[in-house]
Amino acid sequence: MKHTKIISCSSLLIIASCFCILTIRAEDPAWSKDVGARLFPEAETMYCVNDHGVKPGLASMTAEIQSVIDDCSSSGGGTVWFKPGEYVSGALFLKEGVHLRIDSGVVIRGRMDLSEYPDIDTRVAGIEMIWPAALINVIEQRNVAITGNGVIHAQGRWCWEDYWTLRKAYEKKGIRWAADYDSKRVRTILISGSSDITVSGLTLKQAAFWTVHVLYSDHVTLKGLVIQNNIDGHGPSTDGIDIDSSSRILVEECDIDCNDDNFCLKAGRDADGLRVNRPTEYVVIRNCISRAGGGLITFGSETSGGIRHVIAYNLKAEGTTVGIRFKSAMIRGGTIKDIHIHDVEMERVGTAISATTDWNPNYSYPVLPETFTEIPPHWKVMLERVEPPEKGIPYFRDITISNLVIQSARTAIQASGSGNSLLENFTLENLLVNARNPGKIEYARNWSIRNVRINTESGRDVEIVNSEGVKF
């Protein structure tokens, strides 16, 4: 059963019109028209996998499906499709000109061990390293599409168990920060180093780790995806969509229920991320819903390459932990700027707006206990010091949030920069917030706050500390 994906905007308008002042938003910039895939695989040849030895059932069909994809691509492209049924597969690698169609009635299930997810060079949570391939991979390709109203069920729960076991052991050893990297888990879809890629219509279930990872890519469209990761439990790191050091990306009409950040923009972490230094930029996210999860729209915590030129509108959060979220750490560097978020509705959220430059220290600041002598290469990368330390300071500025209606939140706003990184030039306009607590702003400067009403149970105002030019 699919959730309703399109948000009715009318309620927003009605509530917004109750405000005394209605500002007129500037026209969207020209770049906002040049996002998403410019090409779609047009070749008409049809390849039914069932005609090439692929059978439904519980047996893994990785090699058989891959060979159809390879044939299709090398013969000039076309559509690869399945007869109704449930199929099991390990990692598949899509190639130029291939349109993989997973129709209604088709379920692709992820194989539940690592043997058919080969290790590849990739970037995971901001660090370039060797990790297993995703279930569906588009790596260094152009003009590829994955469409249809079928289901990709990653069956990722076995990876969750693996992570929890490892994390428990690592916490005892004082290396909690390494758990996320050492517990190798399978992403559902990886688009890496590619251009003009479309993913649309699919329902993606129970990711083992991130669901859709768009890495070092440009001109990608993600449309009409329903992500349901909270099946048979709540797995760790089951982000919805991660746009990672990529540009010209369009995300629309997606509906995400997960157990970590829902819609997330990233750009590398710490010394390694600063070395790579690739921004995420020119991104449009619109007409989307987040349900359970860590953040309707999250910027970071991997910010090293910078995140900028982002427009997000017509969004809705239902029961999401945080609505709009900016997070980084003091060794991460990078700047989040030129962000425009408007027309957002939230219900039953934890914190409506959150910003922190010093997020989750146990995870963010790797320290190696002295007992370790031999360590794996990626630990060395993670432990590399950022020099000079100032390079590691992240900045959040030029952020506009307007036309926001928050039906219910625990906290309205929780925003803290730091002494050497003030939250600068934030614009809050036309906000109606019903929250239990007003929250706190610290280390901020020059905020433009217009027509913001925060109704709280206590009647208290937002606490403002160590800030200048921030006034409600």
Added chain:
Amino acid sequence: MSTSKTVFLIAAALLLSMPAQMKSQDRRERIYLYPVLQPQHAPKPKVEGWALSRVRENLNRGVIALRAGENSVYVGWRLLQSDPENVGFNVYRSVEGGTPEKLNERVLNKTTDFLDMDPADDKLSEYWVCTVIGNKEMKPSERVPLAGNREKPSLHSVIPFQGDYVPQRIAIADLNGDGTYDYVIKQPSMGIDPAHGPDTTGLTYKIEAYLSDGTFLWQRDLGPGIEPGIWYSPMIAYDFDGDGKAEVAAKTGPEDAREGSGRVLSGPEWCSVFNGMTGEEIDRVDWPERSSRYGDYNRNSRNQMGMAYLDGNTPALLVARGTYKLMVLDAYHLRNGKLEQLWHWDGDEENPVIRSMGSHGMHSADVDEDGREEVILGSVVIDDDGTALYSTGLGHPDKVFVTDIDPARPGLELFFAIEPWRDDGKGVCMVDAKTGRILWEIGHKTFHVGDGMVADIDPSLPGLECFATEDPKGGSRDKYMFSAAGERIGTAEDVPGCRDWVFWDTDLLRETFAYNRPSRGRRMTREEWMNWIPEMSIVKYKGDTVTSGIEGRLLIMADILGDWREEVITVTRGKMYIYTTTIPAGDRRVCLMQDPVYRAEVAHRAMGYEQSPVTGYYMGMDPDEAPEHNPVIPRHSTEN
């Protein structure tokens, strides 16, 4: 969402489950959880039975003739082990005692069934078959009257009981020696578990015998000496003395044994053997005696019976006591009306001691391929000579299956669903039946794996799929499914129910049951439960409904009649229903009851936990011959 709330709920659930957990899993017994793959013990002599060749049931053709639809009659019969490879069959019909008509044109040699498309309406018809060997027609089978009705095409017959009770267990055996299986029931169905309080109503169990045609033979009250409950009252029916007529064996006790509390705590306990036709006691011996070595009353009150061909030729009666701690097993032959003890096995006489390995059932199979059958008591296997062959040390399995799970490797395998929690990843595993070596294991912590099953349910995978479910008592509701090769292939909703599986349609995939549930979403009251008449469908895993309209509570599935497909016996108050398939077969196979492992599984289903019988050979599909297209139809509820 609130993580702390979730954590609290989990903690609360764990705390609440503690008492139940403690009761079933006694931590002190965990000290016995070590493997003994090469046990040291004094040698015992091999069993020398009275039979010179294997004593076999003298089965007839098991012919059935059922109205299959508007205008057809389904005729099915057994292929027997003794049939030569080139055997064929002719089908005959006689209407109202008239001249026999041969119904088939060509000799039938692909299947052992036939559809009579031109039946003689409602006239009295009889059907039989004749074997044909090399164009020569041999002697005819028994004749059977046309049975069934068009409204219920797979209902073969209904047998009324002597009262409106529901039986607890059934034994299938040929009591009168006519080659057709007869029925022995134990009733009523209600009973107590030794872990809980005693019965205070004075309830006693009755054993009743019925011929295949429903003729009531006898009833015997087990008396107050046997408390009502499955673990107090094991029974088994088999032809132990080889006279062609099965005996019935059961645990018995003296009349005056029950105390005011409802408990039987002292006094003699016996293993009695009754004449299957009259119910008269032929002989009795002492049951393995109570001992503080078993532990408390609950641990003492775990009794089982079984059957195995320990010398390869002579059926032996097995009597067992103890599951969770001390375990003992006695073996007897029945000769000239006397039970003769063959050996006594006591786990404390092994070196190191073998304890706490018992399951809730018993299995017999020649796992070491010496022509003599071993007894699989759980995680320990007792060799034919009454010494331990090995113990895996895994502890008390709620379920064990012995069959050829993985045809790609030689010999039989055991599949275990282990009740005690294990954090070494061995709580669900497959073991080489010959050596006890673990072939693959689940690889992560398990809590209280309470059920399991092996069956070929997916045509694309080689071997039998192995699945198991956690009992919520352990704090987990996980379900697991593995291929025969040990690959994890399913979790959660993909894992079907473990309980009831049947060979019903044409292929070698096994089918299961879907139930109507009168009270969706809530627990039935005791009264509702007692009066509930389930209506079941037979369904394929994630697939079609093959047959529907099977009424009553499932008692057993076994290849009792007709060709190799299994019959289903259900019960309602006062009645027993025998259902059989009328789907034309695609091939022919020797009657499953002639396979030693399968026959013992069916015999053992008269006691202990119920599990679906499996054969001693691989019974599943070859993936290369699997159907090309297998569309997915919405899932059926197979909860039970």
